[in-house]
Amino acid sequence: MGHGHHIEIKQEQYTFSPKTKRFTIILMVLGLVLAGIGIANLNNDSHSTATEHKTEANANVHDSHGKDASAHGDHAAAASHDEPAEHGNVPNEQFGPRAEYHSLNKPATTRIFANLLVAGYFFLMISLAALFWYAIQYVANAGWSAAIKRVPEAVMTFIPVPLIVILVVLFLDKNNIYHWAHYEHLHLKPEDAGYDKILDGKSGFLNSTLLFAFPAILVTIWYLLSRKLRSLSIQEDSASKGDVSFFKKSIRYSATFAVIFGFTISIIVWLLIMSVDSHWYSTIFGIYNFITHWVSAITIMAIIILYLKKEGYFGIVTAEHMHDLGKFMFAFTVFWAYVWLSQYLLIWYAQIPEEMYYYQIRWEEYHYNFIINFALCFCVPFLGLLMRSAKRNPVVMTVIGIILILGHYHDVWFMVFPGVFGPGMQIGLLEIGTFLFFSGVFLFWVFTALTKRGLIAVNHPYLEESVYHDTGV
Amino acid sequence: MGILDKNLSLRNRNKMLVGVWEDEDSLVAATSELVHNGVKIHDVYTPYPVHGLDRIIGVRRSKLARVAFFCAMTGFTLVTTMIWYMYVHDWPMNIGNKPVRFTPSWAPVMFEGTVLCTAFGMAFFFFWRNRLVHGIKNELLDDRQTDDRSIITVELTDNTDQNSILETMKKHNPVELREFHNGVQTTI
Known part of the structure; x- marks a missing residue:
């Protein structure tokens, strides 16, 4: 390589400029203020205290399970009378307890905790996806990405923060978020009224012990591997030129991580998000969630790199690298739509009652969210990033990227909220505030992590290949 | 072969200068210098993609x-x-x-x-x-151009100065220099 023109590779040291710091702090403060207004409105709406709600709720659900098992005509009576034909299709056996669970007067705080779960989960998965992206670069022996590898390295340091948020949320409010956790709490026997065979059958996996154990243990293992990869990368910086031992070790650790992560990521997805709709399951849900966060992570990395370039760093990162990141975003946008449609199409076609209600509530009660979800996650980025010139244009990439991230955050919100609260939820100040606050914390953390080491992995064996990376005319 | 543009065929063109290289870096250096001197290069044939070459000879984006x-x-x-x-x-x-x-x-x-x-x-x-239709005769200027040799071709017209082009090519250690006209190659 190195013909035509010569590019000098210099180490760069990032300093967290006051302007950037101010921006992240404004995001956090604005988020807190908006969330605070949202919470204040919640308190104004509810007329009784949370504890009263809770006891009432428990009694209610116990009751409902009883009613459901014995006299399920009650539900039919409560539901629409004018369309008797529908009763053959609508699965009251499945729908009954769930509908009752939703109609519980949940404490106002549940909405706060559900928001924290969404935000924590989104940023946890983004950090993990960045780590996975980093590992994939090593496993695939990729050269082009060597110049930007410090960005995923910084993003993956964020892993423990959302994990702690999630564990606290689960500890404080799991019974109101997860139907099965609430059910578990009732300790029903088969002969009891309100016994739910499906939830009981799932209790070997969906139980409180595993709900805490799996995320805590698995994420800790992944985080430790990320620490190891990070330390190998920093050791490489001070090693002698041409020493590939750290690179080879990184490949081994990356491969280990990729295998462990590939087999275990679905467990986290099932426990934290899919079990919100406790009777429902979808075999493609794990990959669907992974892709949602994978494309978001790549987008966030692209935006961070563009921002750093704008601040005058990353002189060796060219439009070629951004073009490839844009291709990643575009390709996985299409893949997201593919998985999204696969999940929807099979459930739509099979029309099996216990599968169908997931989409029934989302299509009928959250019609606009359903359409917005598809528009933001697929239509906008697909058309926006289709052209080659769009992928090489920083402004287009940033604007489409932000839309894409908002779309995928809404996607996670859309997986959780209809499941927890049933019909009638909408995005409010609390949701926007939570997202802004977490974005601020995330960016602050990532930019701080970027200052800890040089921006360029100067001794990476493929750095030169990356510097002269060219996607052609 | 009605669909093929006859003018694309090397046989139907003016006299060509053919430079054969075995080293990629010298090839790129020679090409850059030729382009820098304002010589219009007909094409460069390489057995594998050479990075940066497309930009040097001003290949337009594929349609x-x-x-x-x-x-x-x-x-x-x-x-x-x-x-x-x-x-x-x-x-x-x-x-x-x-x-x-x-x-x-x-x-x-x-x-x-x-x-x-x-x-x-x-x-x-x-x-x-790319004229890869069935029945086409190959137009290899060198049998090894699909293996380990790279070739620069320059079409000679009335305005081109053959000597200065050969001079420039010779500076960058070509393996061989040839002339190609009406399907016949002669070593220079």
């Missing part, structure tokens, strides 16, 4: 992407019409009591049809554009 888009739109329209005609207009079928018009079940077929037309369209266009 394959536009062909792909056109083929995709064609395929999408064809397949959508096909489903509509077969499944809605001509012979509607009740499958699982699902509606027939514009349902999610159309999506996989629309997608596959689009991809199929795009793939075939691009492949045929690529073959046609």
Whole structure:
């Protein structure tokens, strides 16, 4: 390589400029203020205290399970009378307890905790996806990405923060978020009224012990591997030129991580998000969630790199690298739509009652969210990033990227909220505030992590290949 | 061979200067210097992609992407019409009591049809554009240009200064320099 023109590779040291710091702090403060207004409105709406709600709720659900098992005509009576034909299709056996669970007067705080779960989960998965992206670069022996590898390295340091948020949320409010956790709490026997065979059958996996154990243990293992990869990368910086031992070790650790992560990521997805709709399951849900966060992570990395370039760093990162990141975003946008449609199409076609209600509530009660979800996650980025010139244009990439991230955050919100609260939820100040606050914390953390080491992995064996990376005319 | 542009064939062109290189870096250096001196290069043949060469000789962006888009739109329209005609207009079928018009079940077929037309369209266009149609005679200037030799060709016209071009080429250690005219090569 190195013909035509010569590019000098210099180490760069990032300093967290006051302007950037101010921006992240404004995001956090604005988020807190908006969330605070949202919470204040919640308190104004509810007329009784949370504890009263809770006891009432428990009694209610116990009751409902009883009613459901014995006299399920009650539900039919409560539901629409004018369309008797529908009763053959609508699965009251499945729908009954769930509908009752939703109609519980949940404490106002549940909405706060559900928001924290969404935000924590989104940023946890983004950090993990960045780590996975980093590992994939090593496993695939990729050269082009060597110049930007410090960005995923910084993003993956964020892993423990959302994990702690999630564990606290689960500890404080799991019974109101997860139907099965609430059910578990009732300790029903088969002969009891309100016994739910499906939830009981799932209790070997969906139980409180595993709900805490799996995320805590698995994420800790992944985080430790990320620490190891990070330390190998920093050791490489001070090693002698041409020493590939750290690179080879990184490949081994990356491969280990990729295998462990590939087999275990679905467990986290099932426990934290899919079990919100406790009777429902979808075999493609794990990959669907992974892709949602994978494309978001790549987008966030692209935006961070563009921002750093704008601040005058990353002189060796060219439009070629951004073009490839844009291709990643575009390709996985299409893949997201593919998985999204696969999940929807099979459930739509099979029309099996216990599968169908997931989409029934989302299509009928959250019609606009359903359409917005598809528009933001697929239509906008697909058309926006289709052209080659769009992928090489920083402004287009940033604007489409932000839309894409908002779309995928809404996607996670859309997986959780209809499941927890049933019909009638909408995005409010609390949701926007939570997202802004977490974005601020995330960016602050990532930019701080970027200052800890040089921006360029100067001794990476493929750095030169990356510097002269060219996607052609 | 009616579809082929006869002018594209090397036999039907003016006299050519052919420089053969075995080293990629010298080839690129020679090409850059020729371009820098204002020589119009006919083409550079390499057995594998050489990074940066396309920019040096000013290759324009391939139109394959536009062909792909056109083929995709064609395929999408064809397949959508096909489903509509077969499944809605001509012979509607009740499958699982699902509606027939514009349902999610159309999506996989629309997608596959689009991809199929795009793939075939691009492949045929690529073959046609690169004159890889059946029955074509190869026009290798050197038997090893698909193996381990790279070739620069410069077409000579009235305005070109043959000596200065040869001078420049010689500076960068070519393996061989030849002339090519009417299908006959002579070593210089």
